Amino acid sequence: MRIGLLTEGGYPYATGESGRWCERLVRGLGQHQFDLYALGRTGTPPALPPHARIARAADLGLDASPAHQAERAGLREPRASRRAYGRHERRRFTEAYHRLATGLCAEDDATSFAEGLYALAELARGRGGLPAALRSDDAVRALEAACRAPGARRGAAAAGLPDHLAFAEQLERALRPLSLDWYEEETLGAADLCHAAAGGTTALPGLLAKRFFGTPLLVTEYGVPLRAHYLSAAGADRSAPLRTLLAALHGRLAAEIYRQSALLTPGNAHARRWQEKCGADRARIRTVHPGMAADRFAEVGEDEESGDPATLVWVGRVEPAKDLIGLLHAFAEIRARQPDARLRIVAVPAPEPAAGAYLTYCKGVAAQLFPDEAPGAHAVGENPVTFEELGGPEAPTLEDAYASGALVVLSSVVEGFPASLVEAMFCARATVSTDVGAVVEIIGGTGLVVPPRNPRALADACLALLRDPERRHRLGAAARARALELFTVEQNLAAFRGIYLELLSHAPVRHRPGDGVPFAHPAEAHVPGSWAHKAVTAGTGAPDA
Structure with a gap:
């Protein structure tokens, strides 16, 4: 196939x-x-x-000029847009664009959107020139008419010329695949x-x-x-x-x-x-x-005694949606009730510039909540919260990060499918997570789930497992079995x-070239493997390797 x-x-x-x-x-x-x-x-x-x-x-080069974008993307634009649409193509484009815009502006007219989309695709396939047309005055006028038509969405009806121009630009970007060859x-x-x-x-x-x-x-x-x-x-x-x-x-x-x-x-x-x-x-x-690849976590998952029993581990990309501030406040309460508790925050490198600013802010909050410990509890200058980067000396691999603690925490307020949770389950780690995205579906009954943005509930759940090693090990084993079965x-x-x-x-x-010719497609050609090759070599007397 x-x-x-x-x-x-x-x-x-x-x-x-x-x-x-x-x-x-x-x-x-x-x-x-x-x-x-x-x-x-x-x-x-x-x-x-x-x-x-x-x-x-x-x-598709969103930051380049339309002609340069087309040259880089393999669009039909360079060849077909050297001259503007003629009267016939302009009429086809305007009618198609008006149908598409009507389908966008009306609450209950999805059919017009689909008709307009396919009409634009057929125009691009046969004639090219679509990116320039989508930014043209004809497009803006058609959009304006659709926004002001009876039955248009209230928000669309309130759009002005700057909105029409900005939307025309965004629409052209979204529809660039229509112009591919x-x-x-x-x-x-x-x-x-x-x-x-x-x-x-x-x-x-x-x-x-x-x-x-x-x-x-x-x-x-x-x-x-x-x-x-x-x-x-x-x-x-x-x-x-x-x-x-x-x-x-x-x-x-x-x-x-x-x-x-x-x-x-x-x-x-x-x-x-x-x-x-x-x-x-x-x-x-x-x-x-x-x-997800489970083999790399097998050694950690099979070692039930690994990990500091008083250490919590968080692994992920540092961004506001992960609510590390809420986690730090929860850990402050954990620390007050269990003084030997520690928290490792292991950051996965992220290319976004904003990630560095948020990480700096989190470190500042941690410094206020956990000033350096006095002699007695830990070594002088040692802090119960550490910020590390995956791949660094403290956490060279994901396996090392998960193996260092007894409990893995997820504190997000927004999630899709949190891969870090599955990785923790492969490592046979009990988890405490906020109820967002697919968390409940992933863990089943193998971990504790608390409401998001609730540091008190997060702290109570973490303490419950830190103080009950037997329950923690039981949940970790069940989590590993579930992950190996499903993920x-x-x-x-x-x-x-x-x-x-x-x-x-x-x-x-x-129907493809060769259809209609007897035996053009031998039955062996539809069977996975090298059956056809073997048949040829056998017929010629060559070794059937």
């Missing part, structure tokens, strides 16, 4: 959890041919297995299945492959782009009408992707609920937990192995 894998963040160029998941999927399903379509980054790729290749890569018979048209590693813009090429070629679309979401848009701080300075229009755009796009997908595979029940709220059909949703790479690969075959079995017959 030929899989067109649409990757989030530009795999195989990008790193991160999404890139690692794509890597495990491609290498674990060697019986299929993977054509990688990378959005977001280009460069020199790492070595790929023999059954995978980079079919297309597009750096990926929609040909030899590219996405050759795929038996499109698998998008995320929703939103990443899944747009798969949506168009379904439109143009009837290719089944599978969408995997371990984080929900619509939720990420709502929670993003990037648009805090935008006007209310502009936020309304952008929310409508992301909502309509998500709903259309969910409606056209053959199957949705959210990574947890939290993401599944978001999909259902956006109109996804429950019958076409199947939860597939992300697979390993093996279970993830097994799920997608079955899903691929299921979707192909239900897909309509695809």
